[in-house]
Amino acid sequence: MRGDEDTDVGRLIIKGPDQPGVVAAVSGALSRAGANIVSLDQFSSDPEGGRFFQRTEFHLPNLQVRRAELEDVIAEEVGAKFGLHCTMLEVKRRKRTAIMVSKLDHCLMDLLWRHRRGELAIDVTMVISNHPDLSEEVRRFGIPFFHVPVAKGAKPEAEREQMKLLKGNVDLVVLARYMQILSGDFLEELAVPIINIHHSFLPAFMGASPYQRAKERGVKLIGATAHYVTEDLDEGPIIEQDVIRVSHAMSTKALQRFGADVERQVLARAVGWHAEDRVLRDGNSTVVF
Template identity: 45%
Template sequence: MNSPLVSSWVLTLVCADRVGIVAAVSRFLADRGGFITDSQQYADRAAGLFFMRVAFEATEPLMTSSTDQLRIDFSAVGDAFAMAWRLTATDEKPRMLIAVSKGSHCLADLLHRWQTGTLAVDIMGVASNHPDMRRITEWHGIPYHELPPNGDKPTQEAALLDLFARTRSEYLILARYMQVLSEDLVSKLAGRCVNIHHSFLPGFKGARPYHRAHERGVKLIGATAHFVTADLDEGPIIEQAVERVDHRATADDMIRIGRDIEARVLARAVGWLADRRVLLNGGKTVVFS
């Protein structure tokens, strides 16, 4: 059986900043009949790094090349500039495993966007340390995996990591998974695990941020999607949003408003990951939105 015809790709790259990178990439695509539909780049002068995302389509000469062949061909350019690069067909949806505890708002939003075709990912399953989210997950036709009970973190995390590997997932999305991951698990999933924190980081890290925000009388509350690192709620930030509140807002009001923000922020972050728009830059990210 012939492989389906691929007609568009996304190339992302990071390398030391120097003259000629854009020219080399453009020349590579032009020589193969690639038509650039979107190109964004950023030079971090302080770090001496160059970041680029290029979306391109096939014209007739390119249509005979497979994605694998394009990768082989581009490796010469990548080696010449010591790039960390990735070339993917636009129909290669990233495989994602979602972890959740009892809160449904972020999970339900992601499942709805996925089912309606507005979130271009393959959801490989939902893992949870509670049974509560089984019904909504299975209603969407997604496998639900209940992890070992709380209290045995090594066994629970081993099961989560095994599920991540068996489903060949690219990202683990913590959609209000209310467990602090061990340094060992975080290390194994470095750059591949994303959390939604119910606060506008770096303020109010850790537990019960809305209650602490209420005690301080804040006028803005928010949410932050970030990569998970061993330092709690300190990972590279992908997306944030805020809403105004005033002195009348109770802690419960803030929680209600915050749930809507959390769902929107996490969905945007997952969507940008799906589009290959997020590149790590040390303790920060470059997001080509």
């Protein structure tokens, strides 16, 4: 959220079983390495036998050169000793990001536009769509657009083509209103986080025509949820949510328009927080620092 990047700023993400002495070990190791802790967020799901989460941002002169050495120290003094999972990241290495989209452009355009303004600490390296409609829009931003049609019954072939484009080339995939379901095999093989956005209501209206059905029930709030994609469709860990107030005087079309506004705000926040390593998965939940 602060986002003022620096070449010598690193992040250390730690997850695992909570136990006495972890925080001291982490900060001790960083301190002895000459790193100055810029910010530290820590959360324990339960004082007794809970799960532990820590995000530390630190400044270390000449980070790029000294990183490997620091990683070894952390792996030994924290990872091995406490049985924790430790990940080190350099702030200047932005996550290479692919955006997948179908025909609706509001989320895509908002991401590209924020990206160009420097609001999102990611590198958008490609846009993949199952429709050719948005190619011109995307290329205007200087970003490659790949059209991978998904013919009926030929999703495996399409996923193979998508995989060729993505595998090894991206650290993050954002589904900006991509209307195809990705297979479990695809998710497993790609093995990078995938963020999805979808409309949300109180209560939920599953299935077709949710806006129409929300209107028929007199819903007063229209919302959106950004979450990580898992095999259970739309059931993955939630990153961010928001709502907007609507009234009976609005048509279903107007509700959709308001919904689109919430969707792009929520997705942009979720991608921005993920880009800054603020979102730590905790089973099917998230810790957002």
